[in-house]
Amino acid sequence: MKENKKSVETQELILKTAKDIFAQKGYAGARMQEIADAAGINKALLHYYYRSKEKLFDQVFEEAFKKLAGPLATFLADDSELFQKIRNICKHYNNVLMEYPFLPNFILNEVNTDPTRILKLINVEGVMLGKEKTLAQISKAVEDGVIREIDPRELILNIISLSIFPFAGKPIASELLYKNVDYNKILNTRADKVSDFIIQSIKK
Amino acid sequence: MKENKKSVETQELILKTAKDIFAQKGYAGARMQEIADAAGINKALLHYYYRSKEKLFDQVFEEAFKKLAGPLATFLADDSELFQKIRNICKHYNNVLMEYPFLPNFILNEVNTDPTRILKLINVEGVMLGKEKTLAQISKAVEDGVIREIDPRELILNIISLSIFPFAGKPIASELLYKNVDYNKILNTRADKVSDFIIQSIKK
DNA sequence: ACTTTTTTTAACCAAATGGTTAAAAAAAAG
DNA sequence: CTTTTTTTTAACCATTTGGTTAAAAAAAGT
Structure with a gap:
């Protein structure tokens, strides 16, 4: 996991999408699958960059x-x-x-x-x-x-x-x-x- | 399920407790088990009076x-x-x-x-x-x-x-x-x- | 005392959910 | 072209969760 251009782009996309979902549904109401779908990526990639839901949320x-x-x-x-x-x-x-x-x-x-x-x-x-x-x-x-x-x-x-x-x-x-x-x-x-x-x- | 005194009391207790839990954790964050525990009753009784989480929440x-x-x-x-x-x-x-x-x-x-x-x-x-x-x-x-x-x-x-x-x-x-x-x-x-x-x- | 209602117990179920894994495919970098 | 990195796929897992069931026990009503 190096800091390539594409990599950074994806991480930003995830963060931005997570922001929307968390904002609308809150921590408990948000689903990792939903975030992945909304970002147009899959769940595995979500966990590849942000190990857990909580870590992702904390950053957001x-x-x-x-x-x-x-x-x-x-x-x-x-x-x-x-x-x-x-x-x-x-x-x-x-x-x-x-x-x-x-x-x-x-x-x-x-x-x-x-x-x-x-x-x-x-x-x-x-x-x-x-x-x-x-x-x-x-x-x-x-x-x-x-x-x-x-x-x-x-x-x-x-x-x-x-x-x-x-x-x-x-x-x-x-x-x-x-x-x-x-x-x-x-x-x-x-x-x-x-x-x-x-x-x-x-x-x- | 008639409207006995005890029955009404219990329903009110449930509602009051559910109010606290829902208020603190929101709909998605609240757990039926938690509400039951906090009210000092069991989950079966919760569903006996309020059929589903959503019905309970709506009333609250x-x-x-x-x-x-x-x-x-x-x-x-x-x-x-x-x-x-x-x-x-x-x-x-x-x-x-x-x-x-x-x-x-x-x-x-x-x-x-x-x-x-x-x-x-x-x-x-x-x-x-x-x-x-x-x-x-x-x-x-x-x-x-x-x-x-x-x-x-x-x-x-x-x-x-x-x-x-x-x-x-x-x-x-x-x-x-x-x-x-x-x-x-x-x-x-x-x-x-x-x-x-x-x-x-x-x-x- | 007898009947009905309320409450408990505890096992159980299906679906959802967070998270993992491993291998393949695609893309980027060298 | 080769290597490395990124992304996908898809199966898989353990746990949590809302909800059910049936039978027994306790309480209330009569």
């Missing part, structure tokens, strides 16, 4: 999580002014989730069935550092009287909630609120509105 | 969904003034989810793997009627200049996002933002703060 999950957390850390850590930072984060979530709409459900669900998974990943990627910085930034904005009194953690939780839930709850939201409308279009234009909603709420 | 899911949707419909449909209604809904979600914190993940996940499930349930319970009424109420508030310009559907989606996500994302939020703090306590006092956050954002 880690990549998925990093896709969300990595750039978020960057935004949290940078030096832009608070309102601009909020806009950046909302935009970031929206961009990532438009491309990988399955991420929220996938992560939420697998973290729920095995909460230790998140512990292994959350401390990497510099998320914690960026978070501390942003928390302090919010606190200072409150003290300086730039924004209303609000618990910084609460504000961050609100930002995340407003950014992620509409993707996680897509089937329900589109059925309940946006029937006969292109929900993806709604999501696409949502980032700015969410930012406005948040800033409107905290500004003085 | 329906009850879970109704627990969320039923009272929501009531709040949506009533005649209180908009701001009060927002507070009622936030409070409602918080109350239900404090008691059944697994509901969001459970519903989100199962709806994701089988989106037709929601279609069968969302039209019952008068949710749609209440929703229409509240949408109209919001539109009117905008027209009357009571609140800022906002798409009514967007506002409702924001309310739901802020109310539900903190429960669905509990493992992540508590690890990321509220480490070494009792997250349940945070959730418990959140409803009012969420209402304030929303109202602050839309009021003129």
